[in-house]
Amino acid sequence: MDYKQLSVVLLLVFLCHELVFSSSILPHLCPKHQSTALLKFKQTFTIDTFDMCGLMLGQESYPKTSSWNLSGDCCLWDGVKCDEMSGHVIELDLGCSLLVGVIDSNSSLFPLSHLQRLNLSMNNFDGSQISPKFGMFSSMTHLDLSRSYFSGQIPSETSHLSKLHSLFLSTFYLDKLRLASHDFKSLLRNLTQLRELNLRFINISSTIPLIFSSHLTTLRLGWTGLYGIIPESIFHLPNLERLDLHHNDQLNGYFPKTKWNSSASLVELGLTDVNSSDTLPESLG
Numbered sequence: 001m002d003y004k005q006l007s008v009v010l011l012l013v014f015l016c017h018e019l020v021f022s023s024s025i026l027p028h029l030c031p032k033h034q035s036t037a038l039l040k041f042k043q044t045f046t047i048d049t050f051d052m053c054g055l056m057l058g059q060e061s062y063p064k065t066s067s068w069n070l071s072g073d074c075c076l077w078d079g080v081k082c083d084e085m086s087g088h089v090i091e092l093d094l095g096c097s098l099l100v101g102v103i104d105s106n107s108s109l110f111p112l113s114h115l116q117r118l119n120l121s122m123n124n125f126d127g128s129q130i131s132p133k134f135g136m137f138s139s140m141t142h143l144d145l146s147r148s149y150f151s152g153q154i155p156s157e158t159s160h161l162s163k164l165h166s167l168f169l170s171t172f173y174l175d176k177l178r179l180a181s182h183d184f185k186s187l188l189r190n191l192t193q194l195r196e197l198n199l200r201f202i203n204i205s206s207t208i209p210l211i212f213s214s215h216l217t218t219l220r221l222g223w224t225g226l227y228g229i230i231p232e233s234i235f236h237l238p239n240l241e242r243l244d245l246h247h248n249d250q251l252n253g254y255f256p257k258t259k260w261n262s263s264a265s266l267v268e269l270g271l272t273d274v275n276s277s278d279t280l281p282e283s284l285g
Contacts, residue, residue: 030074040108045101053096088114170200181206222246
């Protein structure tokens with residue numbers, strides 16, 4: 001092969017590489033209807049001057065949405081992550097973003113139907129209820145609405161999120177959020193992939209169901225008004241590392257010495273103010 005032929009071959013290889021490279025970039029562009037929806041969502045809120053995260057968690061807040069504008073691809077916006085091939089928004093992390101406003105069923109958040117991870121924790125959505133439309137995110141694996149001043153009844157549609165690995169709905173004040181007993185049982189029955197569940201301070205007022213995801217590593221049900229007997233099966237969950245049943249004074253723990261084989265993974269156990277009809281077994285040590 002002479003020099004000219006080699007040059008032609010190298011040129012063709014270069015052009016093919018550029019074509020492949022360009023085609024791989026194009027799908028990253030955020031679809032216009034999604035960037036428009038995100039901007040509408042941004043415009044729903046004002047920015048708080050009170051740094052709740054800084055005060056409570058020692059983690060400085062900052063308004064992630066302030067830099068959002070149409071001059072750039074929304075996939076590059078702070079807190080936004082897109083699918084590398086389709087460009088669809090699949091992750092929205094706006095935790096500790098100083099947002100103040102109301103999220104209702106007409107929110108432009110809900111057309112983002114490809115969302116897999118959503119974090120709206122530690123903002124101020126006082127006056128907002130958790131919309132049944134959150135149950136429409138069929139691909140959702142992680143949902144965090146904790147400590148953002150949602151109130152009212154947690155909708156039964158939450159149990160439709162069958163792919164969830166993490167669900168955080170904890171609040172600051174008892175009775176701010178409520179979860180009906182039958183919805184609590186439905187939640188635990190349907191979310192079979194769940195790894196982490198935090199319902200602290202939610203008024204559930206229910207017995208503890210016998211059915212839990214075997215994948216659970218963290219279960220936080222403190223200050224929820226649970227009552228009745230703590231089922232022995234909860235201590236047999238194979239992957240459970242953290243169990244919080246604090247301050248449920250109508251709960252009764254029965255810990256049979258010969259039957260309870262505590263999870264080898266358990267590193268945190270919270271039973272403050274839980275009534276016990278027996279002493280904790282030596283195997284706990």
